[in-house]
Amino acid sequence: MSPEAASPQLAILQFLTSLQSPARILVAISGGSDSTGLLLLLDEAVKAAPHLKISLCAAAVDHALRAGSADEARKVAALCASLGIPHIIMIWQGDKPKTGIMAAAREARYGLLATAANDFNADLIVTGHTFDDQRETLAMRGLRTEQVSTGIADAVLFDRRFWILRPLLFSSRADIRAFLNERGVPWIDDPSNEDTKYERVRMRRQLSAEACLEKDIGAAWEERLALSAKGAEWLDRYFTLHGGLLGQVMLDGLRQDWAVLDYVLGRLTAVFGGQPFARGRAHMERILAFATGSEPGRMTAGRVVFDLRRDGLYLTRESRGIVPLVLQSGEAGVWDGRFYACNGLSTSIVVEAATPHASSFLSSDLIRGMSQESSAPKSLGAQDTSRFIESITTQTRGGWIPVTSTGMRERMHHLPKAAWKRAIASAPALTSEGAPLSEESSRMIELMPYFAPFDRFLTRFDFIFANRLSAVFATAPYARLPLRSIDGKTI
Structure with missing residues (x-):
């Protein structure tokens, strides 16, 4: 090792x-x-x-x-x-x-x-x-x-x-x-x-x-480990997650060390875009130039919309190119590289983008406000998107827990309307045989955030950052290394 x-x-x-x-x-x-x-x-x-x-x-x-x-x-x-x-x-x-x-x-x-x-x-x-x-x-x-x-x-x-x-x-x-x-x-x-x-x-x-x-590969390893740790600290200080769908980077976060910003924005782009790898050098130079610029505006890269405003940079999945996922009874799969879904029903289900013309968006639990008492999803009958506030609830192996920002309880109406509208349009909607699920049926669907650059293959170099990101999304932590020491150092 x-x-x-x-x-x-x-x-x-x-x-x-x-x-x-x-x-x-x-x-x-x-x-x-x-x-x-x-x-x-x-x-x-x-x-x-x-x-x-x-x-x-x-x-x-x-x-x-x-x-x-x-x-x-x-x-x-x-x-x-x-x-x-x-x-x-x-x-x-x-x-x-x-x-x-x-x-x-x-x-x-x-x-x-x-x-x-x-x-x-x-x-x-x-x-x-x-x-x-x-x-x-x-x-x-x-x-x-x-x-x-x-x-x-x-x-x-x-x-x-x-x-x-x-x-x-x-x-x-x-x-x-x-x-x-x-x-x-x-x-x-x-x-x-x-x-x-x-x-x-x-x-x-x-x-x-x-x-x-x-x-010197040893130096490269130390550099990557240090970036992962600094990236985790950056998440704590400068990043907020709204509703499990919309990321916000505080303006001060965009003024940090260039190498750290390159690391975190590259991986956040992959997470919000549902792609397994950070963008290449040319794409990242374009993203960083925009994010650190002084003029508000929007750009799209890596399937992510970057919306630079006076109060920070907002990231969410662009609404184009989101392909529906059909899951037969008992099947599991990853939808859009962003959500893991497992169908516990006896019928097939479809996971697709919650576009404005859809008959429903998410289950009522998925769109209610931050509720610590919420324990299971209910029906997919919500019509009023203004009720979609503060968190979506996602099932982890430990039970149903709210996906919240790190300690933030602000209402979604404080967010830019256009950014939040894009976030809602990128949310997963579930139907079976063309109809919204009943309250009982929705309890049979397992749905949780999926991090495309980490959840299939996660190197130990990115472990600290990925684990902190998992906490931000309120998902289960990653399994720790089965080692008591690395290079003679106790871990």
């Missing part, structure tokens, strides 16, 4: 002693040298230190993309059996996309690993990413931006459920293979690792075996 080169054995020992225990680790193993080495290194270290109270299980994901993948998965299963490690093969079922296959495979892989971790009652997942992967990633990102990159994160929270840790991130592939050769353990060479149609393979061939990181 430290951005310093380390032998595989030392890296694993440091990793295990940093874990909270007892712990059950799911090892993601493909049969390649990196993941096979990870499994054996962990197995030896765990057996040598029973006092750590750590156990292992493993999962192989068969992407079913080429002939022979099933045989490879069975070889992995045999290796795990020989070590006495519980193992499961997860198969990527269904049709595969014709474009963007690598990204789709990655998404499927982590989803299947999370399922396996849940089935094994594991506490965390580990993958065999190495120093070589880190170099390749930094080189590829270096071709796209002049900014210092953090590269591959050593810890990522997936789907708000499982932390994925990479204990060999600063150990070399050559050292891992030397370890396997000493043990007489073979590995499988994936032919796709030699296919030059993939950017990573081309970059791997360009990098020499002696190449070093050109940039």
